[in-house]
Every structure is written in C-alpha cells, then in structure tokens.
Amino acid sequence: MDDVANDSGHRLGTRDGGDDDDDDAEEDGARLTSEPSTSGASLRYATARDVPFRKLCGAFEALQNERGRSKATSARRYRVLDTLHDRCLVSARDGTRVDAFDAYRLILPALDKERGAYFLKHDALAKVVVSAFDMSRASEDAKKLEDWKRKGGGNFPQVVRDVLAGGHLADREKDEDARTLTIGDVNEALDALAACDNKDQRASTLRALFSKMDATQVKWTCAIILKETKISMGEKAILRHYHSEANDLWDWTSDLRRVCEDLPRRDFRMKREDIDVGVGLINPQMARRQNSIDAVYRALKGTQFVIETKFDGERIQIHKDGDIINYWTRNMNDFGPRGYDVMNALFRHLPKRCILDGELMVWNKLRDQSYPFGALKNLIKAANMRKAKDELFPLKAHLENRDGGDSDGEEDLMSSKYAWYAENVKKLTYGDLELVYVPFDILYAVDRSVKTHKLRERHELLKEHVREVSVMCGNIRARILLATPDCAFSRVGSTKEDIERALLEAMDNGEEGLVIKDLDGPWIPGDRSNNWMKIKPDYLSSEDLDVVLIGGYYGAGELRGGKISQFLCGIVEATNDPISTASDGVKIMSFCKVGTGISAMQLDDLRSRLGDFMHREKPQDMNYNVTDAYNEKPDVWIWPPQRSLVVTVKGDIRAIRTTTFATGYSLRFPRVTGIRYDKKWSDILTLCDLLKTIEEEVPTLKVNIDDTRGGTNARKRSRTTGPATLLPAHLMPVDVSGVVQESEIFKNMQVHIANCESREQKQELFKAVIARSGTTSELWHKHVTHSVALNRDGSKFRTASREGDVYTIAWLQECIHEGRVVPPKPRHRLHLSATTWYGTDAMDRYGDDHFSDCNLADVHALVHQVGDQTKRWKTAEVPALVELDREYPSVCADVKLLTFRGCVFEIDDSLGKDARVDEQSSMFPSVLAGERRNVEQILRIYGGKLAPEGRMGTHIVRMYDDSVVFEDMDDGRKQVSLSWVKRCIDRSTTADVV
Known part of the structure; x- marks a missing residue:
C-alpha cells in the first residue's frame, strides 16, 4: 500500500x-x-x-x-x-x-x-497450494513448496510468495480482482474454509480465493491460516x-471482538471492571523461566515461597456459573461442548459462581504417576463412549497426526516419556487410567473476585471451597486432587536448599520440573514475572560429556526395584591419547553417578548387554581409579571397560569439588541424554579435557580449581572460598570410609534407614552396621533385609512398608548395644506386614507374640498398633484372598467370598419412610449402629470395600429403603438395597442382578 x-x-x-x-x-x-x-x-x-x-x-x-x-x-x-x-x-x-x-x-x-480450525498445517497447506495452482507434483515449484523447510529457509509463507511471483502470479499485481478484494471478502472465504469437511473442499475454497489475489496476498493469507503473521x-x-x-480488557475476557467493540475510539475510557465468571478465559498467569536455582532464589528476595510440581497435563480454567460449566484452555477454547462436560459431576459441589485455575491430566494407577499428556483427549473420548474398563487402551491413538501436521508419532513413541507404555501397552486398560484435575489457584469464589488476594490466602479459599472428590465419568474414574502446600504436589520453602532438594526429587521421579511461587503475590492476568517462576533440569547451564559405565546400583520402587537402575560413570585418567586396553596403564577414574534420563527400554537394553560383565565382587585385576567411599561403591562392578558402553551425560558444568569420586570434581544434576553404541570407551572425556573445561568456566563461576598452589594469594583464597557441595549437608551421602570391622553380628544383613533424627545419627548408624559386617542402602530394593525408621513419615517409609516390616531406630540401636540381633518386640515395630503374622498362631495382626513376655513399653505400643491396624484393616479384604485373587484371578472368578470384588460401598443408614422402629427408645441409636456394623462386615467378607469418609464409591447401599432395588445414578454410582445385596450373595455374582 x-x-x-x-x-x-x-x-x-x-x-x-x-x-x-x-x-x-x-x-x-x-x-x-x-x-x-x-x-x-x-x-x-x-x-x-x-x-x-x-x-x-x-x-x-x-x-x-x-x-x-x-x-x-x-x-x-x-x-x-x-x-x-x-x-x-x-x-x-x-x-x-x-x-x-x-x-x-x-x-x-x-x-x-470465533472462527473454527482450518485443519491445515504447513505440509497440508503446501499440497493445497500445489493443487490450487494446478502444479505438477513432479515440478520444481511443487517440490520447493513441499520441501519448504530445506529449500526455503523454514519460512513457508515467503516460499509460497517466491514460487508464485516467479511465474504463476507474476503479472497479477495490476489485476482488478487483486486490487478490489476486500478484508470482508477474505474473512468470508476464511469462514468458508473453516467450514470445509475434507481436503478437496479446502482446495476448492482456496483455489477460488487465490484466483483473486497476487503473490503477496497469497503469502499473507497463508500466514493468517497458519496463524504466523510474523511482523516484528x-x-x-x-x-x-x-x-x-x-490489553487489560483482553486479560479479563480473552475476547478480541469485545476488545474491538468495547473500545470504539482511542479517547474512550473504559469503566474499570474486574474478572467475571463465564465471559471467557481470564488470561492465565504464566511462570517466568529461570536457568539456575541461584537465579530463582535471588528473584524471591528472601520471601517465603511455595514449590509446586510442574505437571504434564493441560492447563484448564474451570468457570462455574450456576449449572453451566466452562472448560477454558490456554488457547481460549471452551472444551465443554467438545466432550469435557462429561466431567461436570466432578465440579457440582463448587460454589454457585467460581473460577478455578489448574491442570487436567491422565493418571496411571499402575505406576501411581501421571501418564503422558497426549492421551488426555483419547481418555475424554472414552469416557463419553463409556468404554469398558477392561478394554485395552490404544497407546498410538493420541500420537496420530489428525490435523495434517508434520509430527512423527513413532519418534514420540520411542522417547523416554513413552517407552514404558510401549513396553506395557498390553497390560494397560481404560480401567488403569483416571482423569485427575489438580486446581492450584482460585480466582473467583461465590460472589467476588479474589485474584488480588495473596497466594497463601487463595490457598485457604481453595481448601475451603473445593473438595477432593471422586466420580465416575462413564466408565472412567475422575477425581480432584488439590495442589496446596499440605499435599504431595506442593510444599512451602524458604531457602535455596529447599529448591535444590525439590528439583533433585523431581528428577528422580521423572517429572518435568518445578514451579516456584511467591506466597505473598497476587494473581496477575497475562503476567510472566518473578511472581511465578519455573525451572527444569534442561534449563540449567550444562554441557554434554561422554563417559563410560563402570558400576551399577540397584533401584527402588515398582518399576526399578531390584534392578540395576543407576550407574557409576568414569572418565579416562590419562592426559595423552589412551590405547585400547586398560592393562597397559590407562586408568578409568570415577566421575559421577547418574540414573535419570534413561527410559525403561534403554535400561533393559543396558542390563541385557552388560549383564555378563557385572560382578558383585570387585575384580582383582580391575584397573579403575576409585576412592572406595561409601556413596561411590556400586552394587556391581562393570568390567572390563572394553565390554562396557559409553553414554552422553548432560550436567551443570559448574563442577563441584568432591571427595567421593576420584576425579575430585563431579556434576550437579547429571542426566543421560543418549547411549553411544558407536563410540569406543577409549574415546571418552579425559581428565585433561575436564580440567580445561572447568578452567574456562572459572572467570564466571569464581571457583578456585587450584587449591594446591603456593603463595599468599592462594592461601587467602583457600581460606575464603569453601568447597562447593553437590547437595545440602543433610542430603549428602554418608561417608563411611575408614570404618574398622568389630564383629559379624549383621553378616548377611542389609539395612535401609527410611528416616531418622538427623544426618549425623544416620551416619553413625551406617558406620556401626558396616563395622559389624552388615551392608547399608540409602534406598529400598529387593536385597534389603531390614528396614528401620524413626516414624511413619515420608515416601521412603511408605515404600519400605509396602514391601515388609519396618522396625524402629531403637531396635537397631539395641542390637548394636547388646552385640546381637535382638528378636523384635511390639515396641520395636512401626509397621507389621500381613505376611509376618498371617499363617501362624504365635502372633496376632497387631504384633503381639503370644509366647513372649511384654514390658510396659510393649503394651503401649500394642495399644497404638491396635488403633493403627484397626483403621488399616477396616476397609481391607482378607489377606489370603487378596493374594490369591492377585496371583490367580481365573481361579477366583467364581469364589463366593469374592462376590463384591471391585465394588466400593457407601452406607446410607437414614430411615426410609416405611421403616417401623421405635425412635423414642434409648436403645435405638445402638441398634442402628449395630445393624450398620453387621452390613459392613458382610460386605467385606464377600470381597467388597468401604469408601473412606468423604470419598465416593461405586454403590450406595440404602439400608432401610427397599423402594429402589437397583438404580443407576447420573454420576455413575448405583443405588442398591439390602435385598439386592442378599440376592448377589445367593447367586455369587453381581452380574445381571437388578
């Protein structure tokens, strides 16, 4: 123009x-x-x-x-x-x-x-342009369009313009149609394009539009379709x-039409408003990226903060206005009409008018962690179609390219995030997955906006107005899990060590990273400041280093427990070119430990390839340079290095001083980024390369790497510059080097300490165990024989308790003091597994050994265990049947005592209108309580479970109302009467009993 x-x-x-x-x-x-x-x-x-x-x-x-x-x-x-x-x-x-x-x-x-999707990405649009201008697929112009990434520098609209201006529309600039085509005409054509159902209709529509345009107009039309108008x-x-x-109006409404119409003139001043429910997405507050923990902590300026898990899900803003519920995505789409309204029952308990900000994700119950984000829409669709719980979940369905884009689903499938599921796809059913909404903020409650409140105040409002409920959406379970500081997804912190510890835990759990929020900050629409910050391992200053695997450690948990899941890595000690064998003088020095970044498939491949070269005992002729520090010593040694594998490790190159590894330096946040099957062990990083890299970083890192040089300046630096540490002191691995053996009372025992009073106490206990011929483990794995703890807190205790008994620290101390393994008494038990007492007449399920004397401490412990175990067993099934059903499901299919397996019952003991009881009798409450206990006991005996207080089940038993024998409710639950329960027991099945 x-x-x-x-x-x-x-x-x-x-x-x-x-x-x-x-x-x-x-x-x-x-x-x-x-x-x-x-x-x-x-x-x-x-x-x-x-x-x-x-x-x-x-x-x-x-x-x-x-x-x-x-x-x-x-x-x-x-x-x-x-x-x-x-x-x-x-x-x-x-x-x-x-x-x-x-x-x-x-x-x-x-x-x-307002305009629908065009379903045209770059490659699909290139084919439409080729068709619209009748180009031969074999012509140079068509090839240039379809190979636009390589031949056009990655700018697709510009490639279109160059191709068309070179011949197809060379003289179109003076054409009358091109001069008179209006903005209104283009909008009408784009509306028609969005309404097309297939690629032929889209090609026809664009052919008609492009016939009225010159090359520059076609270029910008393509940019508009792709939503890539890059205009600086x-x-x-x-x-x-x-x-x-x-911008203010956009942040409140995310409605471009309203912005244009409500602000008709530049001198018009809008009446200041606040956010409202249901008018559109409130522009979400975003987290600012930070590349180091130090940067995060500096930005917080000493204030208290909350550390949240960075979820792998879809950001969804819930707007509830009466009975209307909107599901707004970050792209300003309401997905309620697109199937998300199947979850409406999950939010009915919210206030009449409410706005929640949170993450919707798929939860895998088999692994007790989130499932990759791409499965979300597939599971929503399954909920609407009421897919059967035992039907296999189609892994590749959410990887297919449905919109004409150019993503490669197979590459995603083989990535570490999807690898475990590719291995276990045959075991994954719709019943193994849940829809979980995690609200982490509330913006509007009842009748007012609360976005200006401090975050800590909004957390309290969130807990006040939102309950952790669970409902059935079709045949898919859906639930709410709050992300407030008192839950598994969130914790309050105040120090840099809090952030570092949380990031390490996130890496160990395979999570994306962390979001750190100022607890005194308001909620600011569209803001991306230090109010909210995010950090991932990939953001950290790092370099890729090639190292060789020289040792392995056993992992913990369901997936990695009892398997080599972490590795000791080494680098070449020689500063000259190494030769092909270690026996001639070239040594490998221990450098770091790494266990994250490796997929389940890659781990299995490593175990398979290295299995024959893993040695429990240290080979006599092994020429590795190691420190033999407790935290360095692997469970297995990989020897010889010629048979090992090279991996690429990505870590924070701000190498830290360490006495654990032979190099004297190690990495912060190391993780594997690739396995170099093609690389020889002798071609890896050398100590000379490492020191050179560190020296190059010294000017910005201010690290004294030469603490052995003489002179006044060197001595002054050694006094003022303390050694950097990989972890805070309370997280450093226990150093038990130099322990002298005293006895063999713990021979063949491996002790795992889940928690204790302090790091110093843990160090002393580990030293005492090793001095008595025992071994120790920071994590639980299948070779652990005894787990001890101070209390029942923490994830390590929960892991150990799932696998067996957990004893007190006092028991371990008593064994050390008496010089023998003391038979555990009730006072020594924090957790008693069913396998310990079941099948023997010598002990009850509370840990009372009938043939051993108890002291007063034992009696107190038994009373505590009775309360704890009674609560634990209140909704449990008979242990033998649990194990039998798990191991031999086909055998138990017709067992009468498993009639109600898979059913979770809520008991409604309110009196029906026809109930005939004497309500004035003093015995009336006791009678009702006794009858309820009898019903609960019957349901448990026949394999059912009772829903915990405040949680929803699958069936509601109306004890005193036979007017409804069996009825499906809107939220997926079923109302049943006692007569229905009796008929099911008589027939040994719940199928077709109505």
Missing part, C-alpha cells in the same frame, strides 16, 4: 503488492465518505471490512521489513500502524472505528477464537497501539 509504505519511509513496488497510481483506481470499489478524518488524514472507507486486502498486506510487508530493536525502528513500525489505522479504520464523523474486528482478526489471527511486533504491542486499555 503506497500511502502506508511511503509514510513509514518505505517504497513498496509492484512486486510487494503496491502500485504507483496512488489510490484513484480504488474509489470505484470502495464506499467513501466526504468528511475529513479527525486525525487529519484523508478519509477513505466507511468500515474496516471495505478496506482492500492489499492495504493490509502492504502494511504487513512494511512491518516485516523493519527489523531491529532501536527506537527509530520502533517509531517507524508505529507510523505504519498509525497510517493503516487513520486512513482505513477510522470513521469520518467522530473517529469511531467501525467493524474493526474484521481487520484485527486478520492482523492477530492467533487471538481470534508482538500481540501486546499491537493491542496497546489499538487502545491503551486493550
């Missing part, structure tokens, strides 16, 4: 869609007005939809050509927008912009949510130019 380009200091020739005839030829095709513009520019068009599309494309070209960040460049960009605004979008009489939305939905296509200006800057309050 000449007028726009010239005013910005740019002359656009015909090749860029401009003309030299100014605008005289346009006036026949536009509705003009005669009054002058309030801005002083000559008035051209009555509404924005009447503006020729080439004017908009000319402005795009001028903006795209203005590259750089100088003030002069910025001023020229705004001059281009000013000219477009004043000459094309402003009405004559009062400066009101008429139908500005028609123009701005093309200027900012990513913000327009951000969305916020363009909205700010439109109106000074446009």
